[in-house]
Amino acid sequence: MSLVKFEIFSKIAEVGSFTKAADSLQLTQSAVSHAITSLEKEFELTLINRNKTGVTLTNAGEHLLFTIRKVLHYNEKVYQEAASLNGLSKGTIKIGIFTSVSMKWLPDIIKIMEAKYPAIHIELKEGDYFEIEQWLLSGEIDCGFVNITQSNQFDIMPLKNDPLLCIVSNQSELYNKPVVTFEDLKKVDFIMPSYGGSHDVKRLFEAYNVQPNIRFELMEETAIMSMISHHLGISILPEMVLDSLPKQLRAIPLEVNSYRSIGLATRYNLSPAGRKFAEITKDWLSGKEQ
Known part of the structure; x- marks a missing residue:
């Protein structure tokens, strides 16, 4: 059985299109279609539903995808281990990232x-915490930057505690305060960051029994800061996203030390290339913080 067919099937599942998969793998669309037809004949199963809006995996396809990606992972790992024994380091590593990491850390690393x-x-794949964790579980990526949670699904290497700060405009009654209290947060309109997975702000509010007056929920930090700049509320954001803080805004500490904990989550049996990336990431951050 050809591993190329597995790679084609995995790529179609990732991008949701025969055409995009063909472009990504530098194959013709007919070659991709033929590979899937051949694979379905070998398994005597329909793996992909084809329709006018795109493609989706069948239940059988979903079931086999995880194992197929494990086969591809171990195939890649064999070649990387062989290269390592020859004193070489080569291979491919797929990494899940979120915006602030891609902007602040990835270029240097x-x-x-x-x-x-x-x-x-x-190869980089950008998403939120939840998406990155799901890609790890499905085998779509080898490692990913996440907001640390307790999980036995993969190994997590702690990297940084990123402070959470209250962002207010110069027209806010909180602008000149040295710290923002939880009582302060209950009295003003709040713009809630919206993303999947471990949610630092909501968890903070639950821990201290804060029920904010949520006016909007937005995913993009730049959009949140724009709303605050127009005096439509305040928010809480991690320090790493605040390099471009507009001059009319101020970041104020909260009354308790609060932060998001960033870590690098890796699949068990990480490949040699993945281990090299993890080592360099940790060493670079250690040197940066000295």
């Missing part, structure tokens, strides 16, 4: 990786 291990190819 990737430069170091490319300088030290030019034969290791890095």
Whole structure:
């Protein structure tokens, strides 16, 4: 059985399209279609539903996808281990990232990786905490930056505690306060960050029994800051996203030390290329914080 067919099937599941899969793998669309037809004949199962709006996996396809990705992972790992035994480092590593990490950390880390291990190819996939965890579980990525949670599904290497700060405009009654209290938060309109997975702000409010007056829920930090700039409320955001804080806004500490804990989550049996990336990431952050 050809592993190429597995790779094609996995890529179609990832991008949801025969055409996009063909473009990504640099194959013709007919070659991709033929590979899936051949795979379905071998298994005597329909793996993909084809319709006018795109493609979806059948129940059988969903069931087999996880195992197929494990096969691809171990196939890649065999070649990486062999290269390692020959004193070489090469292979592909797929990494899940969220915006602030891609902006603040990844450029320097990737430069170091490319300088030290030019034969290791890095693929990035951007999402929120929940999406990254799901990609790890499904085998779509090898490792990913996450907001640390207690999980026995994968290994997590702690990296940074990123302070949570209250963002207010210069027209807010809180603007000149040295710290913002939870009582303060109950008295003003609040713009809630909206994303899947571990939610630092909601967890903070639950821990201290705060019921804010939520006016809007937005996913993009830049949109949240724009709303605050127009005096439509306040919010709480992690320090790492505040480099572009408009001059009319101020970031104020909360009355208790609050932060999101960022870590690198990895699948068990991480490949040699993945281990190299994890080591460089940890070393770079350690040097940055000294």
